[in-house]
Amino acid sequence: MKLYKTDEIDREYVLARDVVSSNYQVLLSSGTILKKDYLEKLIELGIKEVYVRDIVEVSTEKMLLLKEEIGENFRNSVKSVMERHIYHNSNELKELTDTADKIISNILEEDEVVQKVYDIKERNADIYEHSISLCSLATLTALKYGLDDEAVHDIGVACLLHDLGLRYLTIPYENRNLQELNEIEFIEYKKHPVYAYSSLKNETWISERSKNIILMHHEHIDGSGYPLKATNIPVEVNIVSVCDVFDEMICGIGCLRTKVYEAIEYLKIFKGIYYNSDVVDLFLRFTAVYPVGTHVELNDGRTGIVARQNAGFPERPVIRMIEDKDGNSINEQTLVDLLNEHSVFIKEVIY
Secondary structure (H helix, E strand, O other), X not given: OEEEEHHHOOOOOEEOOOEEOOOOOEEEOOOOEOOHHXXXXXXXXXXXXXXXXXXXXXXXXXXXXXXXXXXXXXXXXXXXXXXXXXXXXXXXXXXXXXXXXXXXXXXXXXXXHHHOOEOOOOOOOOHHHHHHHHHHHHHHHHHXXXXXXXXXXXXXXHHHHOOHHHHHOXXXXXXXXXXXXXXXXXXXXXXXXXXXXXXXXXXXXXXXXXXXXXXHOOOOOOOOOXXXXXXXXXXXXXXXXXXXXXXXXXXXXXXXXXXXXXHHHHHHHHEOOOEOHHHHXXXXXXXXXXXOOOEEEEOOOOEEEEEEEEOOEEEEEEEEEEEOOOOOEOOOOOEEEOOOOOOOOEEEEOO
């Protein structure tokens, strides 16, 4: 960590401390990349000095369920189909059964697919990308659970269509705390599984199991969910509901967007209350608590960047160190494998 005069900075750095105005308002947070336009604004505001550190080029090994370009192609296909859809005219949605099978096939093409720990990062709200991500997560969970091919297919189809009912709502639900809705709006929002089910219930190309998943994906095992307040919930629904709430939280569908580790903590808290314990445990075995690229502080005061995951231990990744406990840059290619360093653990996520 170094102190630089703002008018002497000639390249991009990462802010090592918050930049605060004279009235103690945070202008830029620690961890922000100090781009040229930010720097010019700080100089304009009279900020003369900032604490920075070098941008470290980290050699990382991301493990993604779907390659980014493939996921984007699937998202565009789902968006195209769903935007053409008209309520009570759902036959064109049949195209998504093929999309579900292609997603399943792409996942199965990976070597030792059920043995890996995957990096799933928070992102902006988008019901189409959310549907693709949910399809991938639920497919892998179903495979690890040992469900047969037909059940996995039905889960995939249901995932791509589960939030169809949101398209019939005018209520804003992206990155928003639903508790802020008035009572009428909140009741309307909770009808979206019914709207989707009603649109599809007479279609013969989609199975009854898929229809029930769509209707019940917000149910809780203690009966506190909606719309049916059911307690006898099929395992396929349990799988989709666990994967759905996780992905909703990290992309801000029907809630404020959270960090991955916060969504994981939520599942741990409500395991056995809202969500099936076996399904939660399966899901957490392949979901990285700290995705590759996450900046973290260790309990001994050092900071680093998650470089890769350890299979079977999603809470104990390999960290590439960037600063010692005194804030001095570590220039060597220093790796700390938390699987081997038993007394070291991640204390805090920086960003």
